[in-house]
Amino acid sequence: MTTMTPDQVLAQFEATGAQTCFHGRHIQPQIYKDLNGSNWRLKDYEARGGYQALRKILAEGMTPDQVIAEVKASGLRGRGGAGFPTGLKWSFMPRQFPGQKYLVCNADEGEPGTCKDRDILLYNPHLVIEGMVIGAFAMGVSVGYNYIHGEIFQTYERFEAAIEEARAAGYLGDNILGSAFSFQLHAAHGFGAYVCGEETGLLESLEGKKGQPRFKPPFPASFGLYGKPTTVNNVETLAAVPWIICNGAKAYLECGKPNNGGTKIFSVSGDVEQPGNYEIPMGTPFAKLLELAGGVRGGRKLKAVIPGGSSSPVLPAHIIMECTMDYDSIAKAGSMLGSGAVIVMDETRSMVQALRRLSYFYMHESCGQCTPCREGTGWMWRLVDRIHNGQGRPSDLALLDNVGENIMGRTICALGDAAAMPVRAMIKQFRHEFEALIPGLAAATAATGEKV
Ligand SMILES: Cc1cc2nc3c(=O)[nH]c(=O)nc-3n(C[C@H](O)[C@H](O)[C@H](O)COP(=O)(O)O)c2cc1C
Numbered sequence: 247m248t249t250m251t252p253d254q255v256l257a258q259f260e261a262t263g264a265q266t267c268f269h270g271r272h273i274q275p276q277i278y279k280d281l282n283g284s285n286w287r288l289k290d291y292e293a294r295g296g297y298q299a300l301r302k303i304l305a306e307g308m309t310p311d312q313v314i315a316e317v318k319a320s321g322l323r324g325r326g327g328a329g330f331p332t333g334l335k336w337s338f339m340p341r342q343f344p345g346q347k348y349l350v351c352n353a354d355e356g357e358p359g360t361c362k363d364r365d366i367l368l369y370n371p372h373l374v375i376e377g378m379v380i381g382a383f384a385m386g387v388s389v390g391y392n393y394i395h396g397e398i399f400q401t402y403e404r405f406e407a408a409i410e411e412a413r414a415a416g417y418l419g420d421n422i423l424g425s426a427f428s429f430q431l432h433a434a435h436g437f438g439a440y441v442c443g444e445e446t447g448l449l450e451s452l453e454g455k456k457g458q459p460r461f462k463p464p465f466p467a468s469f470g471l472y473g474k475p476t477t478v479n480n481v482e483t484l485a486a487v488p489w490i491i492c493n494g495a496k497a498y499l500e501c502g503k504p505n506n507g508g509t510k511i512f513s514v515s516g517d518v519e520q521p522g523n524y525e526i527p528m529g530t531p532f533a534k535l536l537e538l539a540g541g542v543r544g545g546r547k548l549k550a551v552i553p554g555g556s557s558s559p560v561l562p563a564h565i566i567m568e569c570t571m572d573y574d575s576i577a578k579a580g581s582m583l584g585s586g587a588v589i590v591m592d593e594t595r596s597m598v599q600a601l602r603r604l605s606y607f608y609m610h611e612s613c614g615q616c617t618p619c620r621e622g623t624g625w626m627w628r629l630v631d632r633i634h635n636g637q638g639r640p641s642d643l644a645l646l647d648n649v650g651e652n653i654m655g656r657t658i659c660a661l662g663d664a665a666a667m668p669v670r671a672m673i674k675q676f677r678h679e680f681e682a683l684i685p686g687l688a689a690a691t692a693a694t695g696e697k698v
């Protein structure tokens with residue numbers, strides 16, 4: 247396989263004007279702090295205070311319960327999309343279960359717009375390793391895997407190199423730092439399917455099977471990898487843990503908003519001057535994030551923003567400009583913070599065209615197990631496609647909404663909802679753009695004032 251080196255990847259980013267994580271425009275960064283693209287090695291990480299959280303736990307004799315209590319008190323919520331409280335999730339692991347238990351890092355990162363985890367893994371891999379060792383200690387786990395998206399093979403190679411360094415220095419393997427605690431960590435790579443980011447699809451794939459999500463319950467905490475208790479956490483979630491242990495739960499919670507502790511990395515893409523990853527405290531106004539990313543490209547007007555990855559409902563400019571970037575504010579506005587991928591669209595963008603592209607993606611990525619998702623994603627794409635081509639029918643918007651409604655909540659995994667939500671939000675927020683392309687409909691609506 248021919249792959250680019252991390253340096254070539256970096257050069258490619260820079261050539262396109264995309265910002266990687268080491269520009270100076272983060273606010274109070276914890277994860278991307280002091281990175282320059284080449285200081286990813288163990289010695290650099292240790293010079294930044296790396297592995298001090300692990301040393302603190304072992305030196306102070308912190309118990310697993312104390313570590314979980316600290317993570318709970320920090321208000322850390324899962325950065326993979328759902329925002330589930332991490333400490334609570336860790337407490338679900340049946341620590342006394344006598345057989346094998348696993349911790350899995352989810353580095354699949356397939357949600358369109360999201361590119362934060364690959365920067366963490368390429369430029370600060372030991373932070374994730376330390377977060378995993380601490381998580382494993384807290385949950386009584388002795389084996390872990392990092393499942394890395396298959397299309398970023400250089401990240402997988404980098405992570406393997408970091409694992410080797412950590413093993414040689416005694417941070418991984420048997421009797422870590424001379425303690426009784428042992429943890430074996432392995433890297434695994436997928437092959438690039440979005441659905442393998444769904445945690446049970448990921449586990450199937452890790453077992454070497456087709457990456458098709460499992461019916462739940464049982465949940466991974468009781469029946470996970472190879473049927474054993476398993477916790478799956480996102481890269482950014484695990485990367486947040488060492489800071490919490492070193493600086494305390496209170497400091498983490500206070501950097502942010504109540505119920506929305508810490509910093510969050512936002513991958514800003516689309517019509518901005520400087521697309522890239524920006525780490526800011528939770529609760530920072532959206533307007534500030536837009537300013538960090540250089541504002542709307544070409545001085546144009548902002549039209550809309552998809553605030554949390556392509557599956558989160560679109561918000562028109564006047565709504566997002568009033569929001570702060572945290573789970574609660576974005577939910578109140580009618581969308582989701584999701585994975586933190588902020589897709590900015592200026593006044594020249596066609597919402598019909600954008601939705602056509604997104605619908606195609608979800609149709610393509612459906613694993614095909616459930617009828618509503620398998621048939622519904624294709625149906626929605628065909629409807630949007632014909633509206634886009636000027637062949638829509640007056641009843642198509644009601645039909646689109648109905649198909650979306652009938653997918654939601656009726657599938658094995660949340661990919662069905664992820665496909666339906668953008669469709670329903672786009673036709674709710676920008677209905678006039680769809681109507682304008684349906685022959686006869688715009689005129690009929692204008693004449694009667696009724697929505698068909
Ligand atoms: C279709 C789909 C794709 C997903 N992709 C990812 C992903 O790429 N990375 C990720 O961390 N979580 C992803 N998730 C969420 C995971 O299922 C899981 O909730 C998450 O990894 C848990 O980690 P956290 O609690 O640290 O957020 C996806 C979920 C769905 C339904």
Ligand code: SF4
Pocket residue numbers: 441458459611612613614615616617619620657658659660661662
């Ligand atoms: S919702 Fe879609 S992707 Fe998820 S299991 Fe069903 S068919 Fe597969």
